[in-house]
Amino acid sequence: MKLLTHNMLTSKCMKVVTVGYPLGINASDVRVSEVDFNPDFVAKIIPKVDWNVLYNAAQSIGQLEGLPKDVVENYENDHEFLKKAHHALLEIDIINGELICPETGRKFPINNGIPNLLLNEDEV
Amino acid sequence: MESNNSRKKLIKKLRKHQHTVGKETGVVCTDSPTKNLVICNTGQINGLTEEIIVEHFEKYGHLDRVLLVPGKSCAFLSYKDTSSASEALEAVSGKLNIAQDGKPIFLSFVEALPEIRDAKIWGRLPPGLRIITNFVSEEEEARLLALCQFEDGGSMKHRLVKHYGYEFRYDINNVDKEKPLSEGIPQECDFLWRRLPFEFRPNQLTINRYNPGQGIPSHVDTHSAFGDPILSLSLSSDVVMEFKKDETICVLLPRRSLLVMAGESRYEWTHGIVPRTFDFYNDEGGCHCFKRGVRVSFTFRKIRKGGCNCSYKLQCDSQTATKIIESDLLAHKLENQHVHDVYEDIAGHFSETRHTPWPNVLNFVQKLEIGAVLVDVGCGNGKYFGHNRQIVELGTDRSFKLNNLCKHRGFEVFTGNCLNLPLKNSSADAVISIAVIHHLSTPERRLKALKEIVRILRIGGEALIYVWAKQQIKNDEKSTYIKQDRKNRKKEVIGSVTKEEVSVGEGVTLPVHTNRANFTHSDVLVPWKLKGEEQERTFLRFYHVFEEGELESLCQSIGNVSIVKSYYDQGNYCVQFVKNNK
Numbered sequence: 001m002k003l004l005t006h007n008m009l010t011s012k013c014m015k016v017v018t019v020g021y022p023l024g025i026n027a028s029d030v031r032v033s034e035v036d037f038n039p040d041f042v043a044k045i046i047p048k049v050d051w052n053v054l055y056n057a058a059q060s061i062g063q064l065e066g067l068p069k070d071v072v073e074n075y076e077n078d079h080e081f082l083k084k085a086h087h088a089l090l091e092i093d094i095i096n097g098e099l100i101c102p103e104t105g106r107k108f109p110i111n112n113g114i115p116n117l118l119l120n121e122d123e124v
Numbered sequence: 125m126e127s128n129n130s131r132k133k134l135i136k137k138l139r140k141h142q143h144t145v146g147k148e149t150g151v152v153c154t155d156s157p158t159k160n161l162v163i164c165n166t167g168q169i170n171g172l173t174e175e176i177i178v179e180h181f182e183k184y185g186h187l188d189r190v191l192l193v194p195g196k197s198c199a200f201l202s203y204k205d206t207s208s209a210s211e212a213l214e215a216v217s218g219k220l221n222i223a224q225d226g227k228p229i230f231l232s233f234v235e236a237l238p239e240i241r242d243a244k245i246w247g248r249l250p251p252g253l254r255i256i257t258n259f260v261s262e263e264e265e266a267r268l269l270a271l272c273q274f275e276d277g278g279s280m281k282h283r284l285v286k287h288y289g290y291e292f293r294y295d296i297n298n299v300d301k302e303k304p305l306s307e308g309i310p311q312e313c314d315f316l317w318r319r320l321p322f323e324f325r326p327n328q329l330t331i332n333r334y335n336p337g338q339g340i341p342s343h344v345d346t347h348s349a350f351g352d353p354i355l356s357l358s359l360s361s362d363v364v365m366e367f368k369k370d371e372t373i374c375v376l377l378p379r380r381s382l383l384v385m386a387g388e389s390r391y392e393w394t395h396g397i398v399p400r401t402f403d404f405y406n407d408e409g410g411c412h413c414f415k416r417g418v419r420v421s422f423t424f425r426k427i428r429k430g431g432c433n434c435s436y437k438l439q440c441d442s443q444t445a446t447k448i449i450e451s452d453l454l455a456h457k458l459e460n461q462h463v464h465d466v467y468e469d470i471a472g473h474f475s476e477t478r479h480t481p482w483p484n485v486l487n488f489v490q491k492l493e494i495g496a497v498l499v500d501v502g503c504g505n506g507k508y509f510g511h512n513r514q515i516v517e518l519g520t521d522r523s524f525k526l527n528n529l530c531k532h533r534g535f536e537v538f539t540g541n542c543l544n545l546p547l548k549n550s551s552a553d554a555v556i557s558i559a560v561i562h563h564l565s566t567p568e569r570r571l572k573a574l575k576e577i578v579r580i581l582r583i584g585g586e587a588l589i590y591v592w593a594k595q596q597i598k599n600d601e602k603s604t605y606i607k608q609d610r611k612n613r614k615k616e617v618i619g620s621v622t623k624e625e626v627s628v629g630e631g632v633t634l635p636v637h638t639n640r641a642n643f644t645h646s647d648v649l650v651p652w653k654l655k656g657e658e659q660e661r662t663f664l665r666f667y668h669v670f671e672e673g674e675l676e677s678l679c680q681s682i683g684n685v686s687i688v689k690s691y692y693d694q695g696n697y698c699v700q701f702v703k704n705n706k
Contacts, residue, residue: 005518005536008497008551013544021548041514044495048551114527116539117546121456124544 001115003057004089007049009115011101011108014123022053023108024100027061031113035090042086043076049089058088134218141165141230145198153232157210159188160237163199164230166223168192172199174404178413180220184212187411190404191237200237204410209233244366245373246406252353252387253367255375259319259382265359269420271310272331283340284333290427292330297441298349299328301427313422316357316382324353326424334363334397336416342368342396347432348442350425353386357424361417364403367393376405379419391436438625438635439644454630455565462628462649462666463563464522470652470663471525475505484693485558486511488588488700496553501542501577502560506530518552520545542573547580555580555587559696561675562591562667565647570668571678578682581703586688589679590696594643594669626664636664643669670697 011020051071058064067088072081099108108117141164142153166172174190185208191200203209217231288309290299309329358377367373404413431442494514503519504526519537521527530537555577564570577587624636637648649664675697676690689700
């Protein structure tokens with residue numbers, strides 16, 4: 001699971017949860033793999049990302065690698081910033097671990113890079 | 125010398141053919157004359173018909189029987205006496221060129237005709253069927269024919285059609301009972317009712333005009349649309365009609381006769397006319413053939429008030445429609461057993477067969493702009509990923525195994541349920557959901573899945589939804605699903621006779637669909653066959669197949685969406701919509 005995906009996931013669909021965002025991460029196996037860098041593409045994604053959530057997620061799994069705490073001004077032309085964003089969003093892959101609902105503590109397992117967000121009948 | 129040689133060659137060929145006949149049908153060929161002959165080297169599978177046999181063989185004597193063996197390249201015939209059979213053999217064998225590629229046919233005497241299980245049956249009628257011959261006089265026939273002046277153009281492809289009282293809509297296989305036509309059954313037909321041996325007063329009339337060579341696919345008249353009985357008056361030409369249930373019964377409908385379909389024959393037997401220019405029939409007098417003329421049929425029916433509650437449930441659209449899944453708990457259980465579990469079992473094989481993306485979906489994906497977030501709800505093996513390198517792709521599926529296959533191909537995926545997507549509001553620029561929503565078993569659940577898609581879309585974002593259509597034949601074109609069956613490539617298909625039903629709990633049973641056929645029910649179990657190491661296993665997947673307009677109105681009921689495009693694509697109904705502000 002990439003951190004870009006984590007940035008979109010929520011446990012709000014559980015009946016007792018009001019926000020369910022962001023989900024906590026417990027990572028037991030993290031893999032970093034190189035992905036082709038396309039600065040124009042990354043620049044288009046930045047406005048869609050909750051930067052604070054991305055930053056905290058990277059930090060919580062020890063993968064900050066110099067990621068700035070805030071989006072810099074004029075980021076579209078900041079090659080270095082885009083490269084770091086690219087790395088955090090697309091190159092970090094959580095292979096095994098779990099996601100944690102911030103309100104209920106419900107854990108969602110991540111196996112082979114695939115988080116399982118299925119809920120039981122009594123949870124929806 | 126030379127003629128002796130060629131004679132030897134012929135005998136050698138004949139022996140080879142006789143051997144094949146014996147192997148294929150178990151019939152013993154003999155050199156001593158009998159009444160029975162076999163055409164060794166051409167049959168139904170090569171396009172041989174009863175008509176062709178009668179045409180070439182009746183000149184040698186009185187033909188008693190003609191028998192084509194389904195799927196075989198040989199055919200049998202019987203004369204009244206041995207001398208006719210001998211004469212035919214002498215005149216025809218090795219000489220008459222009606223085998224494939226214009227080659228000669230080879231004949232042999234046989235001891236007896238084979239017993240064929242699914243041969244066409246003559247001389248018997250389906251239960252509830254009767255034919256009243258000479259129901260109208262020639263003068264009355266002329267008056268009735270004068271009623272129907274077909275205008276050019278306003279017709280169906282196969283035959284000319286005109287409706288009175290109510291219009292039968294072939295797209296929905298039903299009548300709109302709220303919208304009677306301004307023109308009722310013409311008064312000129314009134315004399316017919318007095319002649320009936322029972323009380324009946326129809327209020328719907330369909331006139332069909334068939335040119336020689338035209339026919340009508342086998343079908344059962346929609347139960348919910350019409351009552352019992354159904355009358356059909358044949359004018360201007362004889363024709364042979366085929367009735368099918370577990371067997372095929374052929375019935376000659378003479379010109380000026382009235383066909384009455386009641387009870388079982390109305391509710392459970394399909395009826396149809398094979399498109400051909402000649403007809404063959406068999407009666408006490410033997411085998412006959414006639415050239416079809418232009419035939420006009422007047423079909424009189426009575427519109428049914430309310431639903432049908434006949435005892436022929438398998439063919440009854442009313443009773444399968446009312447047997448809907450009502451409780452959410454049952455829906456959940458059904459989807460677990462007949463959707464989720466099945467996909468886990470068939471994932472590998474399923475994925476192998478799902479590699480070619482539908483062009484219109486591909487086009488939607490490829491048009492997305494750089495940086496767009498695409499979510500595929502029910503992504504399967506990720507067939508629609510990797511076709512646009514400039515977008516963010518995120519897939520979700522209920523199947524662990526399909527997700528593993530998708531992830532293995534390098535795509536980002538999570539396991540989830542389309543009824544409760546674990547995604548933030550307005551997080552997607554585009555959503556596709558291809559062949560997913562038809563696996564949900566109640567209208568509420570299908571609507572909920574659509575609402576979830578709308579929720580995760582940003583305002584201005586677009587979604588493309590594909591669901592399986594109940595109509596697998598549209599504008600006379602068969603869907604690829606139907607065409608995949610070699611047997612169906614040439615045949616006309618209207619509906620399949622469903623034979624099997626499976627209980628899914630709470631007293632609800634669902635029909636098992638015949639693969640590669642048109643759908644007769646909306647909620648069905650569709651078999652998926654998986655070859656195991658030792659035996660073949662069949663898995664039943666639940667489908668709700670959509671009527672025309674059903675997906676569209678479901679989407680429209682959401683409110684904050686506008687439909688961009690709505691179309692039929694290879695057996696699917698497809699809607700592309702955009703999320704609005706309000």
